[in-house]
Amino acid sequence: MRRVPFWLWGVGGVGSTLLRLLAGESAGQRIRQRVGVEFVPVMLADSQGYLVEPAGLTPASVEQALAAKEGKGSIVNLPGARPATSASESLAGLRARMNLRGAIGVDATASDATAPALLDALEAGAGVVLSNKRPLTGPLAQFQALTRTRRLRHEATVGAGLPVISTLNGLLDSGDRITAIQGCFSGTLGYVCAALNRGESYSAAVLRAMEAGYAEPDPRDDLCGLDVARKALILSRLCGRALELSDLQVRPMIPARLDGLSKEEFLRRLPEADAEMADMVRQAAGRKQVLSYVADLSAPAPTGGLQSVDAAGPLGRLAGTDNIILFYTERYHDTPLSVQGPGAGRAVTASGILTDMITLAREELGHD
Amino acid sequence: MRRVPFWLWGVGGVGSTLLRLLAGESAGQRIRQRVGVEFVPVMLADSQGYLVEPAGLTPASVEQALAAKEGKGSIVNLPGARPATSASESLAGLRARMNLRGAIGVDATASDATAPALLDALEAGAGVVLSNKRPLTGPLAQFQALTRTRRLRHEATVGAGLPVISTLNGLLDSGDRITAIQGCFSGTLGYVCAALNRGESYSAAVLRAMEAGYAEPDPRDDLCGLDVARKALILSRLCGRALELSDLQVRPMIPARLDGLSKEEFLRRLPEADAEMADMVRQAAGRKQVLSYVADLSAPAPTGGLQSVDAAGPLGRLAGTDNIILFYTERYHDTPLSVQGPGAGRAVTASGILTDMITLAREELGHD
Numbered sequence: 001m002r003r004v005p006f007w008l009w010g011v012g013g014v015g016s017t018l019l020r021l022l023a024g025e026s027a028g029q030r031i032r033q034r035v036g037v038e039f040v041p042v043m044l045a046d047s048q049g050y051l052v053e054p055a056g057l058t059p060a061s062v063e064q065a066l067a068a069k070e071g072k073g074s075i076v077n078l079p080g081a082r083p084a085t086s087a088s089e090s091l092a093g094l095r096a097r098m099n100l101r102g103a104i105g106v107d108a109t110a111s112d113a114t115a116p117a118l119l120d121a122l123e124a125g126a127g128v129v130l131s132n133k134r135p136l137t138g139p140l141a142q143f144q145a146l147t148r149t150r151r152l153r154h155e156a157t158v159g160a161g162l163p164v165i166s167t168l169n170g171l172l173d174s175g176d177r178i179t180a181i182q183g184c185f186s187g188t189l190g191y192v193c194a195a196l197n198r199g200e201s202y203s204a205a206v207l208r209a210m211e212a213g214y215a216e217p218d219p220r221d222d223l224c225g226l227d228v229a230r231k232a233l234i235l236s237r238l239c240g241r242a243l244e245l246s247d248l249q250v251r252p253m254i255p256a257r258l259d260g261l262s263k264e265e266f267l268r269r270l271p272e273a274d275a276e277m278a279d280m281v282r283q284a285a286g287r288k289q290v291l292s293y294v295a296d297l298s299a300p301a302p303t304g305g306l307q308s309v310d311a312a313g314p315l316g317r318l319a320g321t322d323n324i325i326l327f328y329t330e331r332y333h334d335t336p337l338s339v340q341g342p343g344a345g346r347a348v349t350a351s352g353i354l355t356d357m358i359t360l361a362r363e364e365l366g367h368d
Numbered sequence: 369m370r371r372v373p374f375w376l377w378g379v380g381g382v383g384s385t386l387l388r389l390l391a392g393e394s395a396g397q398r399i400r401q402r403v404g405v406e407f408v409p410v411m412l413a414d415s416q417g418y419l420v421e422p423a424g425l426t427p428a429s430v431e432q433a434l435a436a437k438e439g440k441g442s443i444v445n446l447p448g449a450r451p452a453t454s455a456s457e458s459l460a461g462l463r464a465r466m467n468l469r470g471a472i473g474v475d476a477t478a479s480d481a482t483a484p485a486l487l488d489a490l491e492a493g494a495g496v497v498l499s500n501k502r503p504l505t506g507p508l509a510q511f512q513a514l515t516r517t518r519r520l521r522h523e524a525t526v527g528a529g530l531p532v533i534s535t536l537n538g539l540l541d542s543g544d545r546i547t548a549i550q551g552c553f554s555g556t557l558g559y560v561c562a563a564l565n566r567g568e569s570y571s572a573a574v575l576r577a578m579e580a581g582y583a584e585p586d587p588r589d590d591l592c593g594l595d596v597a598r599k600a601l602i603l604s605r606l607c608g609r610a611l612e613l614s615d616l617q618v619r620p621m622i623p624a625r626l627d628g629l630s631k632e633e634f635l636r637r638l639p640e641a642d643a644e645m646a647d648m649v650r651q652a653a654g655r656k657q658v659l660s661y662v663a664d665l666s667a668p669a670p671t672g673g674l675q676s677v678d679a680a681g682p683l684g685r686l687a688g689t690d691n692i693i694l695f696y697t698e699r700y701h702d703t704p705l706s707v708q709g710p711g712a713g714r715a716v717t718a719s720g721i722l723t724d725m726i727t728l729a730r731e732e733l734g735h736d
Binding site: 021024026027028029030031034035127149150151161162163166167170171172173174175176177312317319320322331332334335336337338339340341342347348351354355358362363364366367 | 389392394395396397398399402403495517518519529530531534535538539540541542543544545680685687688690699700702703704705706707708709710715716719722723726730731732734735
C-alpha cells in the first residue's frame, strides 16, 4: 500500500463527502484494495483556519472537523487549528512542515481567490484537483498557467462525476478534431425546463427547484446562466479557444421585467413571468418541441440560453436534473459521442474528484 | 519529445488506420504536440510474417506494408520480412533484438491465439493494448492473468472509441458499486432493429446491413449474438464476476427454423422469417414499444436478446448503428450514467487504441 498525502481546501458538502468516502469502510476500503493507494489527509482548511499534520490527521481529528462543519462551525475553533483566511496562507503553513512533491491538493471551495495557491502547489511538485470552476474561468492567462501541467485535473468542474473532461481530453490527445459541443450543463435549469414542459408554471417550477434543494439559495444564481457559462468556457478553452467569460453570449432564464430586484421582490413577483413562459412552451409544443436551456460551443462565441428543441432529440428527451454533453468531431460526425447522467450532487462530485486523485497517484507512482 | 516504441499484431482495417493516424500530418502531429510523445513502430506482424526494426521502421517501410495489406498481400513477402505464423513467434523475433520495457504491443487481430504472447510481453515489462476481444473472453484464468496488471488496456474491446471501459474502471476504482449494466453493444444488430421498427422486412434489413458493410461477411456472425456476449462477458468480468462465455444466456436474432443452414441457403430462405419478425414489431408497437437487441448484466447470468423496449426510453430511441451503455450504481441510482455513440468503425476503434497507448505512455513516463 502506497500512502499519498492530500489536503483539502473547502470542507463543505462536497469536501465532507470526499472525506467520508475515503474514511469509509465500503468505498475507502475498495479504493485501497483496487488501487493499492491510501490517501492520507494532511490538512483540512476552510475560510478561517486549518488543521495540519504531515504524518496524517487522525480519523478522530477528521471526524471532529466534519462534525464542526456540519454544525456550521469553523475549523479554526478546533483544538490545534491555526488561523488562515486564504488558501495561500494555509498552503504556506503546510509547506513549512512537509515537501509537497507527489502530494495532492483539492480545491473544493467556491472561491475566486485560490488560483495563486494552486499555482504554488503545482510549482512545488504537487498534483491539484478542482471541483471549483472559478480558478479556470478567470483571465485566460490564469487558465493557461494552471493547465500548463497535467498535474492539474478538474473532471468535477463540468458534469460532476460524469466523464466529460476526460472524454474531451481523450479526443483531443488522440488527434481528433472537435467540430461542435452542445449540451445541457445545469441540473437546476433542466429541472425547471422539465416542469415547464409538463405544464407547470414558471413560478411554481422555480419554487419547487428551491424546495427540492436543487437551486442555489438565491435561484437567480442558477437562472442567470452564469454557472452554465463557466462550464462552457472551460470546455471551450480546453479546445484551445482564446475566450474570456465576457465573450460568452448567455441569456438568463429570467424575464427582463424581473431583472434587478431584491431576492424577496423577485420571488414575490415570479408569477408575473408565468404567462410569457407558458406561451413559449405552447408555441414550442405546436412544433413538437420543448424548452431546454442549451449551451452551444460551435458558434464563434459560445452561447447559452432557453431554446425550443425537438422533443424526440437528445436534448429534448433529457430527464429530471440530468446533464448531457454531445461531442461532434472529425471521427464522430454523423451521430455524436454523448455522455449523460446526474451532473450535480455531493456524492457524484466527490466521485469526480476521487477519479482525478487516483489518476494523479497512478501517473506519479508509475507502473509495476 | 519522448519516443515510445510500439508494435502491431494485425495489419487489417483497424491496424492500418492506427498506422495512418500516427503517420499522418494532422492527427499524428497533434498527438506529438499535445502529448509530447512520438510512437515509433518497431514491428508489424500479420498471420504469416513480420517486419522488425528496433530503431523504428522507416515511413517508406510502413507505407509498403500498408500497400501490401490493402492489395490483400502478406507482410512476409516484403523485402526484409521474416516468417512467423504466431504472435509468440514474432514476439520472440522482437525480443531477440530489443528490451521491451516501456514499449507497447497492440493486438488488433481477431485471433484466439495471441494470449500467450500478450502474457510474455507483459512479463517483459511492456504495455499491451487490445482491440481484440478474444484473449479476454477465453477461460477466466486467462482473463485474470492478463488483467492482473494495469499495463494491459482494452478500451476498444467494447464500444470501440467510446469511453466505456475507462468509465467502468473509474467507477470501480473510486469505490462505487455497480448495481446493473444495460445496453446495446452491436451496431449491426442496432441497424437491423431500427429497420424492423421502421417497417422494413427482416430479410431486407439483414441484406441492407450486409450491403452497407455493417455486418460480417456471414451476417450470422453478428445475428447469433456472440459478439454481444463477448462484450457483456468482458464488462461482467471487470465487475469481478467469475463467469465463462458459456454462462451467458444469449438468444440469437435468427429464427430457429433458419438454424444450421449453409450461408447461401440461409440468405435464400431469409424471407421465411419476415412474417414472424413483423408480428413481433407489430405487437411491440401496440404497447408503444420497439424491438431492440439488449444486453443485461444485472441478472445472475448476463443475458442478451431481442426485447420489446419503451420507444421513448434510452434503448428504444437509439439511432442507426449507435451503441449505448447504461451504468446503474450506488451513486448513479435514479438515472444512470450513460455513454452513447458510434461503437464500431475503423477510425473510432483505432482512436480507442490510441487513447490507451497515450495513457500507458503517461503512466510509464510519469509527471514533469
